[in-house]
Amino acid sequence: MVVERKMQPLPPPEHRRVFRFVTFLALILLAFSCWALVNSRINNAILIADANKTPLLAGDEDNRPHNNDGDHQTSIPASVPVNSDPTVSAVRMSGPMVRETPLAAAGGGEGSEGSCDAESAQLRVYMYDLPPEFHFGMLGWDGKTAWPDVRDARAVPHYPGGLNLQHSVAYWLTLDILSSTLPGNLSSSRPCVAVRVTNASLADVFFVPFFASLSYNRHSKLRGRERVSMNRVLQAELVKYLMRQEEWRRWGGKDHLVVPHHPNSMMQARKKLSPAMYVLSDFGRYPPDVANLKKDIIAPYKHVVRSLGDHDSPAFHQRPLLAYFQGAIHRKDGGKVRQKLYQLLKDERDVHFTYGSVRQNGIRRATKGMASSKFCLNIAGDTPSSNRLFDAIVSHCVPVIISDDIELPFEDVLDYSEFCVFVRASDAVRKGFLLRVLRDVTRDQWNAMSRRLKEVAHHFEYQYPSRPDDAVQMIWGAVARKMHSLKLQLHKSGRFHITHSES
Numbered sequence: 001m002v003v004e005r006k007m008q009p010l011p012p013p014e015h016r017r018v019f020r021f022v023t024f025l026a027l028i029l030l031a032f033s034c035w036a037l038v039n040s041r042i043n044n045a046i047l048i049a050d051a052n053k054t055p056l057l058a059g060d061e062d063n064r065p066h067n068n069d070g071d072h073q074t075s076i077p078a079s080v081p082v083n084s085d086p087t088v089s090a091v092r093m094s095g096p097m098v099r100e101t102p103l104a105a106a107g108g109g110e111g112s113e114g115s116c117d118a119e120s121a122q123l124r125v126y127m128y129d130l131p132p133e134f135h136f137g138m139l140g141w142d143g144k145t146a147w148p149d150v151r152d153a154r155a156v157p158h159y160p161g162g163l164n165l166q167h168s169v170a171y172w173l174t175l176d177i178l179s180s181t182l183p184g185n186l187s188s189s190r191p192c193v194a195v196r197v198t199n200a201s202l203a204d205v206f207f208v209p210f211f212a213s214l215s216y217n218r219h220s221k222l223r224g225r226e227r228v229s230m231n232r233v234l235q236a237e238l239v240k241y242l243m244r245q246e247e248w249r250r251w252g253g254k255d256h257l258v259v260p261h262h263p264n265s266m267m268q269a270r271k272k273l274s275p276a277m278y279v280l281s282d283f284g285r286y287p288p289d290v291a292n293l294k295k296d297i298i299a300p301y302k303h304v305v306r307s308l309g310d311h312d313s314p315a316f317h318q319r320p321l322l323a324y325f326q327g328a329i330h331r332k333d334g335g336k337v338r339q340k341l342y343q344l345l346k347d348e349r350d351v352h353f354t355y356g357s358v359r360q361n362g363i364r365r366a367t368k369g370m371a372s373s374k375f376c377l378n379i380a381g382d383t384p385s386s387n388r389l390f391d392a393i394v395s396h397c398v399p400v401i402i403s404d405d406i407e408l409p410f411e412d413v414l415d416y417s418e419f420c421v422f423v424r425a426s427d428a429v430r431k432g433f434l435l436r437v438l439r440d441v442t443r444d445q446w447n448a449m450s451r452r453l454k455e456v457a458h459h460f461e462y463q464y465p466s467r468p469d470d471a472v473q474m475i476w477g478a479v480a481r482k483m484h485s486l487k488l489q490l491h492k493s494g495r496f497h498i499t500h501s502e503s
Contacts, residue, residue: 138211260280320372
């Protein structure tokens with residue numbers, strides 16, 4: 001018997017087209033998955049082979065300067081390698097990036113007489129070995145070694161000038177901590193407040209050497225075919241890297257030190273890294289749950305005018321101007337007081353109150369103007385603080401602070417009322433009030449404040465090599481004082497760690 005097979009009817013044409021499309025899509029996805037897996041294996045192999053090299057940062061770059069203070073453009077040398085692929089714009093940070101770099105005299109052993117070691121320093125600092133794109137790479141440093149050779153102060157990478165210098169705090173701290181374990185004269189003459197340790201278990205604080213302010217100034221604008229600014233890329237990679245570190249996870253980052261000194265720096269990362277101790281210029285653009293005086297530090301701006309020596313400082317009778325202000329007048333928010341004061345003071349014969357910037361020898365004119373005035377007005381602008389206060393201090397021009405929300409550097413150890421005049425903004429804009437306050441200051445009172453200015457001015461100097469009680473050492477001292485209370489909190493919070501885990 002022959003059994004007839006019946007042919008199954010073919011599916012309709014539209015069903016066959018859908019089936020072919022789904023099959024084709026599945027093959028494409030399978031091929032892409034295989035490619036991604038192979039590419040990931042290759043990248044991991046490269047990273048392992050290059051464990052002793054710094055990771056690469058790729059992105060489009062040009063030499064256009066970028067300054068967000070709006071007053072000055074400074075040419076900055078290009079330092080970021082160029083990649084022709086516009087989709088590749090990321091920092092690859094293998095984990096962990098912390099390298100145990102051998103340091104001379106790190107343990108304070110033989111031959112380290114007079115040097116700073118972990119036993120004698122107030123603060124033991126562990127510094128993460130971030131890729132150069134996060135720090136000196138922005139200054140044109142080639143990154144062939146783990147860190148620049150800082151033994152010769154004249155040979156270290158230079159920070160851009162002009163208004164960029166205002167927020168260069170991270171640069172000076174990094175140079176200082178790199179030099180803390182150098183043998184020889186440089187280390188022996190350096191104050192022993194903070195010292196670098198390479199054993200994380202010995203550290204009091206973990207320093208993140210990211211030049212966040214320079215990254216904002218240089219990399220916040222899109223360049224070429226970039227889809228995301230390099231500033232955002234660096235912040236994102238930094239957050240991912242820190243979150244992977246055991247040192248961060250142990251206390252949630254509370255014993256970490258980050259320096260977003262520019263008010264606009266680290267906008268995307270500041271909330272995620274907010275448990276850390278920040279070094280800031282003020283709290284004007286921070287909500288209190290992200291930054292506050294309880295956990296963070298206010299550091300001075302780097303002044304841009306020339307410092308006066310004690311013997312170069314004009315006396316009371318050699319300063320013909322009563323008050324001096326030169327800068328942006330039309331500001332937002334709290335800075336509106338500048339406009340009101342301008343209308344009140346612009347016609348006073350012994351008051352210099354004009355618009356000015358660093359263009360057309362603006363810094364030189366400010367240096368001369370402040371040295372010719374008895375009082376220098378420090379008025380709130382877009383933020384509560386500005387470098388004008390610190391320019392006044394090194395010019396021995398008694399600062400008049402008209403900024404109700406300002407926080408001042410090192411105020412726990414410095415009494416600013418000894419060398420500054422404070423005026424509430426609501427009083428300053430009353431007609432005649434400010435002039436009456438300043439003219440009522442006698443010569444003897446002014447001389448007393450001027451003497452105190454000369455005594456404290458060195459606390460606001462950033463320099464390398466660092467010197468006793470300068471701005472760098474004052475910041476490390478402030479960190480050490482914060483760490484005392486922080487460690488008390490951390491130790492108390494860990495009292496029941498064992499019994500809690502068992503229950």
